[in-house]
Amino acid sequence: MAEEIKLNSSKLGTQEYWNEFYERELQNFQSNSDDTGECWFDDSDAESKMIQFIADKLEEGEFAKDISFLDLGTGNGHLLFELSQELKEVDDINFTFHGIDYSAESVAFAKDIANKKFPGFSFKFDQIDLLTDTPFLENKFDVLLDKGTLDAIALNQDLINGKRGMDIYAKQVSKMMQKGSILLITSCNFTENELIKVITSETELTEWDQIQYPSFQFGGVQGSTVVSIAFIK
Structure with missing residues (x-):
C-alpha cells in the first residue's frame, strides 16, 4: 500500500505509554476537577477548526438528521465534549457521541469527566x-473523528498479521462507515499527499474537503505543520 511512508518508532506509539499517561491524568483530575488534561494540537487550534468544520457542514445541510459521532482514540474525550457544547443549540437533530480508545485508563478518565462536568449529556x-x-x-457511524490517533499508530512499527498498524488503519475504520459517512482526520506527521494515500489506497474512501491552516514555505516547498482532511465513503 504505502510502504514508502514510514515514521520512526516512538514510545508515543505504545499502549503502555498511553496507559501510564492517562493514569496520571485521571489522578490529577480526581485531585483537581478543573484539570481535565491535555488538548492535543491546541497550538494549531485544530480541535476548534474541526468542530467549526462540522458546524459549517451542518448549516450547509451536508449531514442528515440524527448524526452519530465516533471519536477514534478519544483520550480524555475533550473533542467530543467541546463538540457537544457547540451543537447543543442545534434544534431538530439528534446527536450521539461515542468515543473509543485502546487505553482503559483513557476510557476511565473520559467517563469520569463526562459524569462530573457534563451530567446533562449522554x-x-x-x-x-x-x-x-x-x-x-460492525457498528456504523455517520461522522468519524481522528485527532492524532493515526499519528500515534504510525509511530509503532510492530506488525499485526504481517502488516503495520498504519497500513490497516483505513480498512478497519472504513468498516464502521456506510455510504455517505465522513472521516475527518487531523495529522501532524503526514503531509497532505501522504495522508490521502494512506486513507484512500485500499478503501472506498475519497477526499471530500479540507480544513485550511496557515502555510509556510521552506526549500521552495509550501505546506503546513498540521493537515486536516475529510474523506467520504
Whole structure:
C-alpha cells in the first residue's frame, strides 16, 4: 500500500505509554476537577477548526438528521465534549457521541469527566483497539473523528498479521462507515499527499474537503505543520 511512508518508532506509539499517561491524568483530575488534561494540537487550534468544520457542514445541510459521532482514540474525550457544547443549540437533530480508545485508563478518565462536568449529556466511551477488535467494527457511524490517533499508530512499527498498524488503519475504520459517512482526520506527521494515500489506497474512501491552516514555505516547498482532511465513503 504505502510502504514508502514510514515514521520512526516512538514510545508515543505504545499502549503502555498511553496507559501510564492517562493514569496520571485521571489522578490529577480526581485531585483537581478543573484539570481535565491535555488538548492535543491546541497550538494549531485544530480541535476548534474541526468542530467549526462540522458546524459549517451542518448549516450547509451536508449531514442528515440524527448524526452519530465516533471519536477514534478519544483520550480524555475533550473533542467530543467541546463538540457537544457547540451543537447543543442545534434544534431538530439528534446527536450521539461515542468515543473509543485502546487505553482503559483513557476510557476511565473520559467517563469520569463526562459524569462530573457534563451530567446533562449522554456520552458513551469504550475500550476498543480499532486495529484488532472485529465485533465492534460492525457498528456504523455517520461522522468519524481522528485527532492524532493515526499519528500515534504510525509511530509503532510492530506488525499485526504481517502488516503495520498504519497500513490497516483505513480498512478497519472504513468498516464502521456506510455510504455517505465522513472521516475527518487531523495529522501532524503526514503531509497532505501522504495522508490521502494512506486513507484512500485500499478503501472506498475519497477526499471530500479540507480544513485550511496557515502555510509556510521552506526549500521552495509550501505546506503546513498540521493537515486536516475529510474523506467520504
